[in-house]
Amino acid sequence: MLKERVYYADPYCKLFTAQIIKAAQDAEGNHYVVLDNTAFYPTGGGQPHDTGTLNGIQVLNVEEVEDEIRHTLAESLGSATEVEGAIDWKRRFDHMQQHAGQHILSAAFVELFGYPTVSFHLGKEIVSIDLNMEDVSPEQLDTVEKLANDIILENRLIEIKWITEDELHHYPLRKQLAVTDEIRLVIIPDFDYNGCGGTHPSTTGQVSVLKILSTEKHRGKVRVHFVCGGRVLQQLQRKNQVLAETSRLLSAPDDGVAVAVQKLLETNHSLEKSLSDTQEALLAFEAQALLKQQENGVVKALFTDRTVQQLQKLARLLVTESDEVIVLLVAESDNRLQFVAARGASVETSMKQVASATLPLINGKGGGNDAFVQGGGERLVSAEELLTVMEDSCDEN
Structure with missing residues (x-):
């Protein structure tokens, strides 16, 4: 059963032991193993797979193929029948933060404006959702971001429930489910009820913080780019480095960079016009x-x-x-x-x-x-x- 898989039963599990029930090579010649149970999350639902090691050998990919979870390895495990698995916890917890943050952000858009999320992508640096809307104003983004961070700060429980199709009517789901058996709900009480197969922290406070970075129009919808938790600090550090270097190049204080850039653009425009006039004269x-x-x-x-x-x-x-x-x-x-x-x-x-x-x-x-x-x-x-x-x-x- 799905709920017995280690990554669902205990998403905080970092080390585990399992039996090898299959060892083979795929069509490209890559070695993989199937275990009797695993803490490695396979790619799915917009969330990338876990990485780590099995018996010290690097796990390169984890995916579900023909009802079996294949752990693609950097090399063969040889004659081993049992493995000790170690999850790359930094990567796993980052994915948990981003995925839970996505639930909170999507629920905030629905709560405040009735804007549904139609897709979700968890990238290496940036996370995005697509809203089934043609436009979202800056004021709406600010309001949604504030509500999302309020929910995070309240440190609400994030509950996991396995239910049957007959029990669905008891829960105000944010969107219709695509599965009808072994239904897994991720619930933030009195805020969000959503069917999801990803990994999440146990409380909203562990998401830490959420920051909307930008939006763009994509195929008639609005794509919202954001980051959560540790990625916010990464973005802040990167932008602070760029600001500091720009400040140095312009010989302007941090809070004077915008004015200095505006003056530089005006000067550049004037020089371009002068150059164009000179070229015409020549x-x-x-x-x-x-x-x-x-x-x-x-x-x-x-x-x-x-x-x-x-x-x-x-x-x-x-x-x-x-x-x-x-x-x-x-x-x-x-x-x-x-x-x-x-x-x-x-x-x-x-x-x-x-x-x-x-x-x-x-x-x-x-x-x-x-x-x-x-x-x-x-x-x-x-x-x-x-x-x-x-x-x-x-x-x-």
Whole structure:
């Protein structure tokens, strides 16, 4: 029976002895054993498996497969028929804190706003629940977090009850159950009644504290990220280190970091605008210089490490300044060639024929219209050869 499993009968059990009833290898060749009973919790219900050792050999995974709990090991136990198991208690208790905290948080959302939890994930650093809602306000989050921590501070009992389906009507369950036999309820009296197969501490006080970190929209629902117990201290330490380093870099006190960052952003925005204005002015000067070098109504130029966006801007400036020129620009970088071809308003030559002649040479892709085309591809020819082909294609008109 489920309730006789050690991890259910005594979730605080750290050491145990059991008999090996099966030793085998899975399809990937990993050694595993099945025991007559176990304190190792198998992955399930949003909670990860326990880790630890059997006869000193590392337990890598625990999962229930075909009604048997398989303990995947780092190596074979050899001819052993009995094992001494040791649970990684730090990991187990962390999972107990997070899972109980999830029950409290989910119940608080229902209690205050009627928002049900539809999924739960216990990650290595962050825990999350998905609420069947499209949005949750910051004020609601604050209210829920306060209620959850009040319940934790009250150090209420967390009761475990095994009941039958016929007894379900005696309990105001938070959500409908998916099982109908060996039903296990986790109960925080007068607050939460929930069917659950995970491990939990015996009182809410052992959760210690709960902190909501952030929310995000996920597939039409709200995902709430939070941590409990020791993970709150980990998050606080990490954020304090980041704040201290940021404070040092900005030469600002901790409580002045936000103001310093705002000033830095404003300065950065001003510099970006100044740089953009300068680049535009340089392009205008460059356009004038290129126009003076035109030959037979064609402005052509080669560049290194120019983006296609920069080529486009320069070409548009050139055809704006003179409606009688054809502009042919090529840029090379690493193993790539890019080009732009444009014509002034008084020119009839279609730039599409430039693209048609050019793209096959570089296994490229591009697009545009009769007045303006651009493209890019592999450097299968030199930039000079590509520019020559572009110019020759204009003469074919």
